[in-house]
Amino acid sequence: MPGSRCSGSVRVAPALCLGGLFLPVAVLADGGAVAHADSGHTAWMLVATALVLLMTLPGLALFYGGMVRRKNVLATMTQTIAIAAVVTLTWCAVGYSLAMRPGSAFVGGLDRLFLDGLSLDSLSGGVPESVFAMFQLSFAIITTALVPGAFAERMKFPAVLLFAALWSVLVYAPVAHWVWAPDGWLALLGALDYAGGTVVHVNAGVAGLVCALYVGPRNGFGRQPMTPYNLALTLTGAALLWVGWFGFNAGSGLAADARAGMAMLATQLAAATAAVAWMGAEWLVRGRPSALGLVSGAVGGLVAVTPASGFVTPTSTLLIGALAGVGCYLGATVLKRALRCDDALDAFGIHGIGGMIGALLTGWLASPAIGGLRGDTLVQLAGICATLIYSGGMTLIVLMVIDRLVGLRVGERTESDGLDLSEHGEAIA
């Protein structure tokens, strides 16, 4: 366990290693000497952080930008990049402290407001706290940036910015604390979430579903074809997501060690298996495999293996990938039609469903030989339900507040003209 690196004679916070994450710990090592960050772990975490940020900038921007109609491409990509900027500020101001610092079982303390107190000597496990805070920031960014996939092509830009600011603080930070902080109630209950199946994907997926239902469908949804602008952009974005996910999962142990290697292997196996599974299901049902289906399957597999990657064997990973590939395919097609909801880019169908599949399977398949822990499917289910209720409810409140403040939805004419021109005064050639 990487927890062995947490030893020290003076600790400013508990050093419980759970889900592969640490709270800031020892400043002084045995004998009173100042403890230093492990250079190997730190180097890997710097790379992993850049990889996770690459998933959003430009991975997710390209992934989403390619799937919307030509008139909304710039607006969609702009939303992703703007969210990255806004969440960086909210994370610095209050998000990091609420999510990762010791506090109550439900939310962290306020001792790191505006990152006050974070110095060169602050450590988190074996790495500088600055690296830890930046790594966690990249998670907050991509989680928030996933949600607009559900309400793409119809929300006002100021509303998107407000949503990102409020949601990242009021929804993401508390849920991250529940699961990843040692004093979080789900962590104490024994919920396993190595890299964010519940915190990131179930959370963003259900928030997306609530947004899509509250904002309402796009004009012409279900009657007119909404042809994607350029799926080559989407494929490129998906490839960046796939590669960036190695930082997401293999970095979540905050260490460059064998478990990180196992998490990386699990990530690749699940992505590949799910891509093949989605492709097979689509081929069987529709008679041909689509490019979008292939990469959607890969993303579904990556989502599902996220909570499991540091806990399961490679063989289990194949099962997770296969079930996620078929499950996400059904989520983005059959379930979507059943819900009659314009989740435009399938944020819930892929991230919500994939996250739930992964979280449940982690409880069943977690191997003590890999992560040192056994899972409990009922506890995992409790984690999913709590996230569904809290994230769904708080997202609804956030939407209602924004609706009162600036309004959520663009006018019919604006929607018809496209957000690129009407919201940003620009257009692609």
Place this chain on the structure above:
Amino acid sequence: MESDSVIYGLLGRIHLLMRRVSNRITDVEYMRVNKDYAREVVRLALATGNPELAELGARLRLAMELDAPVAKAAPAAERSGPGLLERLRTARPEATHPTQRYVGSLR
């Protein structure tokens, strides 16, 4: 049922007239393979009130046997319902058709 050449002749004329009379674009190939779509186009053609479209619609009904009764119910032994795969396939038969591919769903 009439031969393909006769049917395509009717479909082509309906396509042209629909565009001219009501500015509506129809899909000739899809009409040929999907009787539900063809019936809907004939209904729209009649709704225009154009006499030539009405006549062509009536001829197409005969040529493609659009008014033929729905197939009889399956025998009791086969009445347990279609399998999952069949239900998935029929849930959205137009999912791979160029003009219908992105209606209501990206994937």
